[in-house]
Amino acid sequence: LLAEVNRLRADLINAEVPIQLYNKGVPSSESVALPEKVIYTGSEINALKSAIEPNYLKLKGLIIGQHGRIEDLNNGEVVFKPGFVQAIEKTLDVYGEDDQWPI
Numbered sequence: 001l002l003a004e005v006n007r008l009r010a011d012l013i014n015a016e017v018p019i020q021l022y023n024k025g026v027p028s029s030e031s032v033a034l035p036e037k038v039i040y041t042g043s044e045i046n047a048l049k050s051a052i053e054p055n056y057l058k059l060k061g062l063i064i065g066q067h068g069r070i071e072d073l074n075n076g077e078v079v080f081k082p083g084f085v086q087a088i089e090k091t092l093d094v095y096g097e098d099d100q101w102p103i
Contacts, residue, residue, distance in 0.1 A: 004043075011041050045092070052088045 040048075050056045057063060057070065065071035068085035069078050 008041070008043060011044075048088050048092060052085045 052064065052070075054064060058073065061073045062070050062079060063073045064085055065076075065078070067082035068087075069082040070080040070084055071078055
């Protein structure tokens with residue numbers, strides 16, 4: 001387990017992840033292009049998949065709501081904004097991980 005933690009830390013340190021900042025005052029409907037090639041570890045792919053897997057979400061008291069948002073199953077509070085599920089699905093599809101769906 002410790003070896004896996006150290007490997008994941010090394011992966012994070014070496015990751016080239018673009019960070020995008022948005023001005024909340026100006027709504028934008030522009031599409032944003034992802035980098036051409038990003039290499040994900042197996043655990044990162046599994047994390048993305050489980051973030052939108054209905055059975056896993058239900059175990060955590062969450063549900064996929066309208067327009068791809070993640071909501072609290074008990075009170076309907078929005079946990080992740082609309083488009084969250086579609087963004088994860090597109091990322092998995094773009095990087096060739098759609099054939100292994102679901103986990």
